[in-house]
Amino acid sequence: MDLRGFIDRCEEIGELKRIKAEVDWNLEISHISKINEEGGGPALVFENVKGYSSPVLTGAFGTPRRLSIAMGMKETYSMCDLSKTWMKYSLGKVIPAREVSTGPVMENIDTVDSVNMEKFPVPKFYPLDGGRYIGTAVFLVIRDPESGKINLGTYRMQMLDNKRCGVQILPGKRGERILKKYQKMGKKMPAAAVIGCDPLLFMAGALQQEGVSQYDVVGSVRGEPTEFIISDFTGLPIPATAEIVLEGEIDPNNLQAEGPFGEYTGYYTDEINKEIKKPCLEVQRVLHRNNAHLWATSVGRPVTDIHMLLAFTRNASLWTDLEQMRIPGIQSVYIPPEAAGRFWAIASVKQSYPGHSNQVANAIIASTTGSYGIKGVIVVDEDIKADDIGRVLWAMSVRYDPLRDTEILKRGRSTPLDPALDPDSNKLITSRILIDATTPYEWENKPKEIALDEETLAKVRSRWQEYGF
Numbered sequence: 001m002d003l004r005g006f007i008d009r010c011e012e013i014g015e016l017k018r019i020k021a022e023v024d025w026n027l028e029i030s031h032i033s034k035i036n037e038e039g040g041g042p043a044l045v046f047e048n049v050k051g052y053s054s055p056v057l058t059g060a061f062g063t064p065r066r067l068s069i070a071m072g073m074k075e076t077y078s079m080c081d082l083s084k085t086w087m088k089y090s091l092g093k094v095i096p097a098r099e100v101s102t103g104p105v106m107e108n109i110d111t112v113d114s115v116n117m118e119k120f121p122v123p124k125f126y127p128l129d130g131g132r133y134i135g136t137a138v139f140l141v142i143r144d145p146e147s148g149k150i151n152l153g154t155y156r157m158q159m160l161d162n163k164r165c166g167v168q169i170l171p172g173k174r175g176e177r178i179l180k181k182y183q184k185m186g187k188k189m190p191a192a193a194v195i196g197c198d199p200l201l202f203m204a205g206a207l208q209q210e211g212v213s214q215y216d217v218v219g220s221v222r223g224e225p226t227e228f229i230i231s232d233f234t235g236l237p238i239p240a241t242a243e244i245v246l247e248g249e250i251d252p253n254n255l256q257a258e259g260p261f262g263e264y265t266g267y268y269t270d271e272i273n274k275e276i277k278k279p280c281l282e283v284q285r286v287l288h289r290n291n292a293h294l295w296a297t298s299v300g301r302p303v304t305d306i307h308m309l310l311a312f313t314r315n316a317s318l319w320t321d322l323e324q325m326r327i328p329g330i331q332s333v334y335i336p337p338e339a340a341g342r343f344w345a346i347a348s349v350k351q352s353y354p355g356h357s358n359q360v361a362n363a364i365i366a367s368t369t370g371s372y373g374i375k376g377v378i379v380v381d382e383d384i385k386a387d388d389i390g391r392v393l394w395a396m397s398v399r400y401d402p403l404r405d406t407e408i409l410k411r412g413r414s415t416p417l418d419p420a421l422d423p424d425s426n427k428l429i430t431s432r433i434l435i436d437a438t439t440p441y442e443w444e445n446k447p448k449e450i451a452l453d454e455e456t457l458a459k460v461r462s463r464w465q466e467y468g469f
């Protein structure tokens, strides 16, 4: 599947609308997209952007139905079940990516003098944004100079001018660690930013699984190999059917002011008060398909498609981590999109020994995924599905005793984008809360839960229509 295959499939089942009216890249596209998303609307393809002939796609992942399409499912799965499916496939048979000699991405090649990112209808999202953001549904391909391994990472990208992009690689990310290696070697880092591709590849760019090739993971989930071309310019593997690829170098010693940007937390980032310098991609070659589709997410307050994506990918990688840690009894795991897709995690566990639920909560925040940015974990018993928020609140009301069942941890890795942390601190550390909303396993006399009488229930069911319902 490529982006166009995804668009076609969404359109076939009424999950996508083409906007033919003329729209402006300056705020109008993002505002239409936000209102549409808040009303649970379809994905949008803007075909008539003022001054441009190529389209913009937004709202791709706004609903579980469209996420299911991206995953290649015939039916609609819940977010929780989608994450479980990803977890199962990604831990199954590895389907390695396959090199091909060429692909549609090579239809147009703009070499250094002709590079002009303004040829694409790049949106400006919010009034106080620092500029136009070309990379919101993007991933950056780089190579670790020591291990030779390829890394994909999604980092927002602002068009600083028509040949340079600010790239917000946050502290501690693999991307940052790799960039530092190039710095130590006194070299610039070759990089390729991919905009528009198989939706699973974009999802994989946001995965935090260590030591795996995201191209291979996507192959395993998709059931067929990801096809890539080795760029004759950067030597990096790029998806053969990508819409747009920006190729160039990042000089670790040449940071540039980037932002502010209205982020997925619903707040502007800190650059609103101070200038923050970020890595900068000097774009030296642009590859793109004919009529390149510029894919953009909408951002801002939850829930947008970015929160759906974050919730899905983080949940999938958290569940994978827990599986790999061999924690028994896990029934379901859920990171709600309403929690901005990252700050809270809920797990349901079938307890088999004293302290089991506590082990699950601790495992979540000790895992690769959960150790970054999660502020709260709630554990419930097996009778409640992790994504059944109503029942989770019920468990917190009737099974949870705050003094007994709460643990506060003082220091964990935070995302610097968290607006709840003091803007004048470095925002790298957050506290965490673990809430155990299960009935303690070791209690001999457990409270008796009310259940309906089975015999009467069967009788009532059989007479249901008789009652006039």
Ligand SMILES: Cc1cc2nc3c(=O)[nH]c(=O)nc-3n(C[C@H](O)[C@H](O)[C@H](O)COP(=O)(O)O)c2cc1C
Binding pocket: 136, 137, 151, 152, 153, 154, 155, 156, 168, 169, 170, 171, 173, 174, 175, 176, 205, 206, 207, 208, 297, 306, 309, 310
């Ligand atoms: C739409 C979207 C935008 C993101 N923006 C950023 C960003 O600007 N900076 C960043 O460091 N991480 C961002 N992330 C999260 C990273 O993609 C994620 O942490 C990923 O694992 C980073 O890869 P790395 O650890 O290999 O560097 C974003 C994720 C998504 C889905």
